[in-house]
Amino acid sequence: MSLLKINNLSKEFGKFTALDGVNFEVKSGEVFGFIGPNGAGKSTTIRVLLGILKPTNGEVKIFGKDAWDDAVEIHKRVAYVPGDVNLWPNLTGGEVIDLFVKLRGSNNKSRREELIKKFDLDPTKKCRTYSKGNRQKVALIAAFSSDADLYILDEPTSGLDPLMEQVFQDCVMDVKKQGKSVLLSSHILSEVEKLCDRVGIIRQGKIIETGSLNELRHLTRTQMLVQTKQPITKLHELNGIHEIIEKDQALSFQVDSNEMEHVLRHISQFGIVKLESAPPALEDLFMRHYEGTEKSTDTGAGGVN
Structure with a gap:
């Protein structure tokens, strides 16, 4: 109701x-x-x-x-x-x-x-x-x-x-x-x-x-940190992968939620030693909606907010 x-x-x-x-x-x-x-x-x-x-x-x-x-x-x-x-x-x-x-x-x-x-x-x-x-x-x-x-x-x-x-x-x-x-x-x-x-x-x-x-949250990306026995190849070629960074013999990257299963299947081939994932935050969702848009400015119309 x-x-x-x-x-x-x-x-x-x-x-x-x-x-x-x-x-x-x-x-x-x-x-x-x-x-x-x-x-x-x-x-x-x-x-x-x-x-x-x-x-x-x-x-x-x-x-x-x-x-x-x-x-x-x-x-x-x-x-x-x-x-x-x-x-x-x-x-x-x-x-x-x-x-x-x-x-x-x-x-x-x-x-x-x-x-x-x-x-x-x-x-x-x-x-x-x-x-x-x-x-x-x-x-x-x-x-x-x-x-x-x-x-x-x-x-x-x-x-x-x-x-x-x-x-x-x-x-x-x-x-x-x-x-x-x-x-x-x-x-x-x-x-x-x-x-x-x-x-x-x-x-x-x-x-x-x-x-x-x-x-x-389907609009957001999950943050991943992965360490494997063998170096991961062709990760950048997968759909839904963003911002790959090497960190202390591990890889940090973001994954679109709808591509998660495909990405996990790929990296599991290289022998996963460590896998951390952070759920997508509301802030990520919010910022993605405002990417590429101009910030709203105060119009002065009665303090419109």
């Missing part, structure tokens, strides 16, 4: 097209990774989901309701964390957390206290004294303290140190276990790889790939 469904979404700012026919869905109980470089359209899409921007064309449904017409009803069941959190400077962190939690109608004080401890936040300090990382912590604690059905997280770990990133990841897995859904927009590929069931890659306002990590 789809909690969130985007169908042929377009958004224009004057002559600039920020989103061009975007399609994807987030199913109940899954973590969906929404990845792309700055300027690709991630934040613009999220602003449409939140009812902040009205679509130029297309349909956006959350819980079966229209994201623009039914925004107030939808917000009762959604928790949102932006990548750059602004807080009321004269309120304490604890007061801001309480305000957000009460606005959502939940009052789980034990969960609030548990998260404050996990994120190592001093809730008695005024928000104007907080660093960027501490402001992120306030927003994350408020979001995960509430009983939402969909968590929309736009670069949520911006400013967090690695220890706090791990706490964040634990929180995402906790809500997933409860059957909640998460839309995670990020350019930290290791984070997406750890957490997400499926990913969608956006480039220049268009979704170019959607699927599970296993489904998308």
Whole structure:
């Protein structure tokens, strides 16, 4: 069952097209990774989901309701964390957390206290004294303290140190276990790889790939390190072989996944002494999609992102 469904979404700012026919869905109980470089359209899409921007064309449904017409009803069941959190400077962190939690109608004080401890936040300090990382912590604690059905997280770990990133990841897995859904927009590929069931890659306002990590890895290459009794010949003549490098009496190279069986059959003739393979990373997939393309630049159209 789809909690969130985007169908042929377009958004224009004057002559600039920020989103061009975007399609994807987030199913109940899954973590969906929404990845792309700055300027690709991630934040613009999220602003449409939140009812902040009205679509130029297309349909956006959350819980079966229209994201623009039914925004107030939808917000009762959604928790949102932006990548750059602004807080009321004269309120304490604890007061801001309480305000957000009460606005959502939940009052789980034990969960609030548990998260404050996990994120190592001093809730008695005024928000104007907080660093960027501490402001992120306030927003994350408020979001995960509430009983939402969909968590929309736009670069949520911006400013967090690695220890706090791990706490964040634990929180995402906790809500997933409860059957909640998460839309995670990020350019930290290791984070997406750890957490997400499926990913969608956006480039220049268009979704170019959607699927599970296993489904998308057909586009990536596996890194191999091989040592054999006899020198391997004619390796460079095989299909799907890339970047052959000699390393300490061994060969390092990359193999296209669909040619793996053929390559292994060839090298086994030479008496394998050592064989190491590293599974293709999401980063490889991501970079291959951007090979040979110009980097997206900020257009200045309302801070389109």
